[in-house]
Amino acid sequence: xxxxxxxxxxxxxxxxxxxxxxxxxxxxxxxxxxxxxxxxxxxxxxxxxxxxxxxxxxxxxxxxxxxxxxxxxxxxxxxxxxxxxxxxxxxxxxxxxxxxxxxxxxxxxxxxxxxxxxxxxxxxxxxxxxxxxxxxxxxxxxxxxxxxxxxxxxxxxxxxxxxxxxxxxxxxxxxxxxxxxxxxxxxxxxxxxxxxxxxxxxxxxxxxxxxxxxxxxxxxxxxxxxxxxxxxxxxxxxxxxxxxxxxxxxxxxxxxxxxxxxxxxxxxxxxxxxxxxxxxxxxxxxxxxxxxxxxxxxxxxxxxxxxxxxxxxxxxxxxxxxxxxxxxxxxxxxxxxxxxxxxxxxxxxxxxxxxxxxxxxxxxxxxxxxxxxxxxxxxxxxxxxxxxxxxxxxxxxxxxxxxxxxxxxxxxxxxxxxxxxxxxxxxxxxxxxxxxxxxxxxxxxxxxxxxxxxxxxxxxxxxxxxxxxxxxxxxxxxxxxxxxxxxxxxxxxxxxxxxxx
Amino acid sequence: xxxxxxxxxxxxxxxxxxxxxxxxxxxxxxxxxxxxxxxxxxxxxxxxxxxxxxxxxxxxxxxxxxxxxxxxxxxxxxxxxxxxxxxxxxxxxxxxxxxxxxxxxxxxxxxxxxx
Amino acid sequence: xxxxxxxxxxxxxxxxxxxxxxxxxxxxxxxxxxxxxxxxxxxxxxxxxxxxxxxxxxxxxxxxxxxxxxxxxxxxxxxxxxxxxxxxxxxxxxxxxxxxxxxxxxxxxxxxxxxxxxxxxxxxxxxxxxxxxxxxxxxxxxxxxxxxxxxxxxxxxxxxxxxxxxxxxxxxxxxxxxxxx
Numbered sequence: 001x002x003x004x005x006x007x008x009x010x011x012x013x014x015x016x017x018x019x020x021x022x023x024x025x026x027x028x029x030x031x032x033x034x035x036x037x038x039x040x041x042x043x044x045x046x047x048x049x050x051x052x053x054x055x056x057x058x059x060x061x062x063x064x065x066x067x068x069x070x071x072x073x074x075x076x077x078x079x080x081x082x083x084x085x086x087x088x089x090x091x092x093x094x095x096x097x098x099x100x101x102x103x104x105x106x107x108x109x110x111x112x113x114x115x116x117x118x119x120x121x122x123x124x125x126x127x128x129x130x131x132x133x134x135x136x137x138x139x140x141x142x143x144x145x146x147x148x149x150x151x152x153x154x155x156x157x158x159x160x161x162x163x164x165x166x167x168x169x170x171x172x173x174x175x176x177x178x179x180x181x182x183x184x185x186x187x188x189x190x191x192x193x194x195x196x197x198x199x200x201x202x203x204x205x206x207x208x209x210x211x212x213x214x215x216x217x218x219x220x221x222x223x224x225x226x227x228x229x230x231x232x233x234x235x236x237x238x239x240x241x242x243x244x245x246x247x248x249x250x251x252x253x254x255x256x257x258x259x260x261x262x263x264x265x266x267x268x269x270x271x272x273x274x275x276x277x278x279x280x281x282x283x284x285x286x287x288x289x290x291x292x293x294x295x296x297x298x299x300x301x302x303x304x305x306x307x308x309x310x311x312x313x314x315x316x317x318x319x320x321x322x323x324x325x326x327x328x329x330x331x332x333x334x335x336x337x338x339x340x341x342x343x344x345x346x347x348x349x350x351x352x353x354x355x356x357x358x359x360x361x362x363x364x365x366x367x368x369x370x371x372x373x374x375x376x377x378x379x380x381x382x383x384x385x386x387x388x389x390x391x392x393x394x395x396x397x398x399x400x401x402x403x404x405x406x407x408x409x410x411x412x413x414x415x416x417x418x419x420x421x422x423x424x425x426x427x428x429x430x431x432x433x434x435x436x437x438x439x440x441x442x443x444x445x446x447x448x449x450x451x452x453x454x455x456x457x458x459x460x461x462x463x464x465x466x467x468x469x470x471x472x473x474x475x476x477x478x479x480x481x482x483x484x485x486x487x488x489x490x491x492x493x494x495x496x497x498x499x500x501x
Numbered sequence: 502x503x504x505x506x507x508x509x510x511x512x513x514x515x516x517x518x519x520x521x522x523x524x525x526x527x528x529x530x531x532x533x534x535x536x537x538x539x540x541x542x543x544x545x546x547x548x549x550x551x552x553x554x555x556x557x558x559x560x561x562x563x564x565x566x567x568x569x570x571x572x573x574x575x576x577x578x579x580x581x582x583x584x585x586x587x588x589x590x591x592x593x594x595x596x597x598x599x600x601x602x603x604x605x606x607x608x609x610x611x612x613x614x615x616x
Numbered sequence: 617x618x619x620x621x622x623x624x625x626x627x628x629x630x631x632x633x634x635x636x637x638x639x640x641x642x643x644x645x646x647x648x649x650x651x652x653x654x655x656x657x658x659x660x661x662x663x664x665x666x667x668x669x670x671x672x673x674x675x676x677x678x679x680x681x682x683x684x685x686x687x688x689x690x691x692x693x694x695x696x697x698x699x700x701x702x703x704x705x706x707x708x709x710x711x712x713x714x715x716x717x718x719x720x721x722x723x724x725x726x727x728x729x730x731x732x733x734x735x736x737x738x739x740x741x742x743x744x745x746x747x748x749x750x751x752x753x754x755x756x757x758x759x760x761x762x763x764x765x766x767x768x769x770x771x772x773x774x775x776x777x778x779x780x781x782x783x784x785x786x787x788x789x790x791x792x793x794x795x796x797x
Contacts, residue, residue: 002704002709002710004710005701005704005710009697009700009701009704009710012697013697013701016690016693016694016697019690020687020690020691020694058709058710059709060709060710060711061709061710061711061712061713062708062709062712071710495709
């Protein structure tokens, strides 16, 4: 049995069972949680297998790579799938504690499962148009979730999210069509063969820049990020964690895959552009974060600023910096999701996440404060937490490239990150005031904090066991950059019509 | 034929961009519809000139065949565009009910003060 | 949509409903090797449903159909996914299809395969989704609630209002609706 399709098909099956079977909600919740755990187990199995050098390839309908759609899971894909299933599991469990069965929207769980399916498909696909389809599955589920429980204010901010992503999708169709016209194939491996032959052709660079715009919209790069900081805060905390953790990171993953595996490695102009856009993103976004005055708003801007770090590392484009980027993605997804969840707990305790109306949390819930401090300092990059190692590696890679200005920008952005995190800390946790009440009797707070604690301990583990995680990232980076291995992998798939190419 | 298609695609993209940048909901809606059609036409024209090509399954060198793959891509894109348009219609309708306006500029006018 | 007061229109619509559906089945089965297939057949059937709703009115169509179109779509999607997954369990690739070709006494040459089952799933999805979209839109512009009462219980949470609550049949008045909060 071939496991390649499992991360995509398990969530879809779960969602369908939920939709068709419908009513008894307790059984449904148990089913979804069990399925999410199973998905995580499968994803970890894939990571272990691919770390051992194996790779999972399947052609849909058993067609070979020149003719059909190919799905490939190598180490990078497996890592990303493991992260997405981990965050999905955490957010589903957290959602159970946050919201009682009766209030929960019946379509929420199926839609979350479709979202995970779309995310996992875009991680495992090896075909440009299939990637578009995966994006659409993911985006349609995300539009629906964004407006499912929205009130007047929320729905107003869902519209720009929808509009910009619709434009992005349209550009993606155009880009895929042009790539097909230029290379005669939509398969990543075939494109990479043909692009390498014609890498001096200016059309290759033009196409790469078009895709930079398309994936930049998904990832939230500098001139294209204005949709994000307004729309994400309208989501309930567990969904915001899933969105913040995974959706933009799909964009980063695709940038990695596209520039690392598909395109020829000598597109220096595109890499330079990526690096400078990343620099602008991290600086402007962190300034935006300082201007916000509610927790989810600040955190939403921080997503962008951190995206800047990952993309900066892609822009340096050395094996070390790609490894650093992968390490940073791993660290960031866990930390960012748990920060959103902590924000959710704080919102639940203070009944508000406007910093002016918060306080007393350290006095009444010191454990939550410790978790927040741990994750916030990790985000800012203080040793020995996981963020420090990620940033350290990126700075080292940048100094190797003598990109002193960009390294300087990244350090300034880190300091400003620390500042805005301390702003939350001061206002929500440290600040004591008689006007603010803490709902200590709220039974939901403890189990919700427990979920966050599990995520925080994972992130702590990443920080303390950085050696192990860096060796995994290094291996993933090697596999990502090794185009000939990828091509060999895809072409050797023994499907129907192998001899016809 | 290629040149005419290219010009048509350009005109459609121009119209779509213009319409999307308007403030009225209905124009935005039509803008997006035209945009997806423009993209489909662009992909359709990517199959190129059929002379001298043959389909991978039909091995007859005399059979004149247009590359079918872009058409398959368009079919997928049309299906997705259909769903998107339906969603957009309902979203705009809901916005109209909630915000009591069909003008995007009015709707976002006082957003800044809210937060 | 209320039924129009025209006998001819109603009679013709009932006839055309069956004709379109026969054509849809034809499109569905020829999709294996020729232009056609689940998507286009589903659209044809959805159009026939829309025509029927114009002819006899949405309310009586709901009475006849009894089943929620979204449920048809879920069933279809389940069929399609299961057909896709089944080969994986037997060690084949995802979505791999098998077909047989034989001579039968009455039908002559028959070519039948699992792709037809997959296509029927697609057909049901398209019928369900297209009908659902059109019905919801049609009802909401008529001032009816977008979802019928059972659907409201199934699809809307406590926090959410239906698209348009208990609006009377006359023209709707957005101003009179109270805002949330």
